[in-house]
Amino acid sequence: MAEGRERKAEGPEGKGCVLSSPPPHPNPNPLPQERGYVVHLLGAMAALIGLCSPVWAHGDEAEELGHHWELAAYIGEVRLQLALMAGITCAIAAWLLAARYLRKRGARG
Amino acid sequence: MRPIWIIARMSVLENSRKHVFHVLCLLTLALIAGSTLLSIFTEGVQVKILKDLCMTSILFGGAALAITLGCTGIPNDVESRTIYPIIARPISRAQYVVGKFLGTMLTVSMGVIAMAAVFGVLIASYQHTFDPYLLLAVGFTLIEVCVIAAISTTISTLASPAITAVLTFLIYICGSIKIGYFGGLIDRATSGFVKVIYAAIYHALPNLECFNLKTALVHHDYVPVAYLAQVAIYGLCYAAFVLFLGTLGFARKEV
Numbered sequence: 001m002a003e004g005r006e007r008k009a010e011g012p013e014g015k016g017c018v019l020s021s022p023p024p025h026p027n028p029n030p031l032p033q034e035r036g037y038v039v040h041l042l043g044a045m046a047a048l049i050g051l052c053s054p055v056w057a058h059g060d061e062a063e064e065l066g067h068h069w070e071l072a073a074y075i076g077e078v079r080l081q082l083a084l085m086a087g088i089t090c091a092i093a094a095w096l097l098a099a100r101y102l103r104k105r106g107a108r109g
Numbered sequence: 110m111r112p113i114w115i116i117a118r119m120s121v122l123e124n125s126r127k128h129v130f131h132v133l134c135l136l137t138l139a140l141i142a143g144s145t146l147l148s149i150f151t152e153g154v155q156v157k158i159l160k161d162l163c164m165t166s167i168l169f170g171g172a173a174l175a176i177t178l179g180c181t182g183i184p185n186d187v188e189s190r191t192i193y194p195i196i197a198r199p200i201s202r203a204q205y206v207v208g209k210f211l212g213t214m215l216t217v218s219m220g221v222i223a224m225a226a227v228f229g230v231l232i233a234s235y236q237h238t239f240d241p242y243l244l245l246a247v248g249f250t251l252i253e254v255c256v257i258a259a260i261s262t263t264i265s266t267l268a269s270p271a272i273t274a275v276l277t278f279l280i281y282i283c284g285s286i287k288i289g290y291f292g293g294l295i296d297r298a299t300s301g302f303v304k305v306i307y308a309a310i311y312h313a314l315p316n317l318e319c320f321n322l323k324t325a326l327v328h329h330d331y332v333p334v335a336y337l338a339q340v341a342i343y344g345l346c347y348a349a350f351v352l353f354l355g356t357l358g359f360a361r362k363e364v
Contacts (some may be wrong), residue, residue, distance in 0.1 A: 038129055041177065041274045067324060069336045073288050074319050077312075078343045084312060085350045092357070 112200045113208040120182060120212020125219070129177045134220045137170030141227050145342065163228045164246055164323040170283055171221045171254040177217055179261025180273035182209045183188045187228050187364050196364070203356035210262040210352055217254055221247065235349035245337075246326040252344035253320035257281055260315070263355030283310075284317035315347050 068074045124130055134169050144162035149155070185207070186192040195205060225247040232240050260280055264273040283291065291311045298304040325332050 038132075038177065039279075040271050044167070044271070044275045044278070067330065068288075068319055068321070069325075069332045073292065074316065075336060075339065077288065077316050078319060078339055081312060081316065082343055082346060085346055089350065089353065092353075 111287055112198075112204045113211065116200070116208025117211035117215060120209050121215045121219075124178045124182070124212060124216035127178070127181075130174065130216060130220065133170060133174050133177065134223060137220075137224050138227055140166040140170070141231065142223060145155045146199060148300075156207075156232070157339035159235065160232065161323060162324060163231065164250070167221060167224045167228060167247065168250050168253070168321070168323075170224055171217060172257050172360060174217045174220050175213065176261050176274050176277045177337050178213045178283070179210075179258045180265045180270045180277065182213055183265045183359075184261065184270050184273070192364055195225060202360050206262065206359050207267060207352060210259060211261060213258050214255055220250055221254060226253070240307045240326070242326040245324045245332075246293075249320045249337075249340070249344075251320050252341060253277045253317055255318065255332060255348045256315050256320075256344055256351070259351040261359070263351045266355050274307060280314065281317065284315040285321075287311065287314050287316055287320070288318060308364040316343070320344060 143162050144159055144166065147162060183192075186209075192205075196202060218294070225243070228247075229239070229243055232243060233278045255276065261273060261277040264276050268276070271309070291307065291314070295304060295311060298307055300328065324330060
């Protein structure tokens with residue numbers, strides 16, 4: 001290892017001098033960044049599954065929840081969320097349009 | 110549309126070269142093939158168990174693909190600085206985000222369709238006939254995966270890949286047990302403030318369980334067409350809405 005850090009070289013006068021260590025040689029088999037992500041993700045997912053495992057069981061309603069198209073709660077929630085999304089989108093669009101109008105008006109006046 | 114398509118095509122090429130894509134596809138295909146061995150032990154209901162296991166494998170495989178590919182697309186471009194020449198062109202950031210999402214979705218669809226093809230061949234070899242419910246179940250699985258990919262892409266515009274993956278996975282789990290678990294939590298909450306917080310989380314979470322038609326495929330149950338149409342529209346609207354929020358956030362972000 002010491003040879004890698006310091007090496008002797010012949011100077012112009014023929015005397016040995018110590019050169020600073022060259023930049024570290026890149027690892028021929030670097031661990032790809034993606035693989036590191038995947039290892040972290042798998043660990044986090046395993047921990048989350050472990051924490052959430054009790055709630056996977058729906059208890060006595062398992063039979064009913066399998067046939068979710070027969071439950072009013074599902075389709076009711078779907079319709080409510082559609083209405084909420086439409087409302088929020090309209091509000092954001094109105095806000096963006098108002099901001100653009102005010103900006104234009106400010107630029108003119 | 111042309112810039113979106115170009116970004117989507119490049120994203121498909123980039124994603125399909127990733128090792129994660131190949132590993133997850135092969136793992137899911139191995140699970141599908143392995144479920145034939147497990148179903149041997151269930152005499153009489155072999156095909157039903159096979160369908161159940163295979164559909165679960167396809168759903169988890171598709172979700173894992175959507176999360177891993179969706180969470181790395183945009184952050185990798187920002188980190189490697191390949192985003193600069195892209196946004197320097199006459200392409201809006203919204204087009205870039207939508208193109209990335211479409212690329213992720215196309216790649217995940219390729220994987221899911223490959224898994225579904227193997228599953229279809231297995232079922233056809235057992236039943237000696239093609240099961241039309243299979244197309245329905247796989248189609249709705251793709252819509253569910255589309256919602257997950259949209260969530261992953263949107264969060265990735267604001268956060269690092271690791272945080273994005275964990276958050277998306279958490280949303281996926283919570284969305285899958287939304288009605289059965291979170292509905293009960295709201296009912297059990299005593300404090301009014303806690304109830305409001307629970308209700309806000311409850312209504313913000315995607316209702317992913319309604320895309321799960323595994324039971325209909327296994328038992329050949331009739332599912333009303335009106336329900337299917339509403340659920341399909343809901344899935345596409347939810348994905349579009351989440352992407353809309355993502356484009357709004359990304360438009361103001363310093364890259």
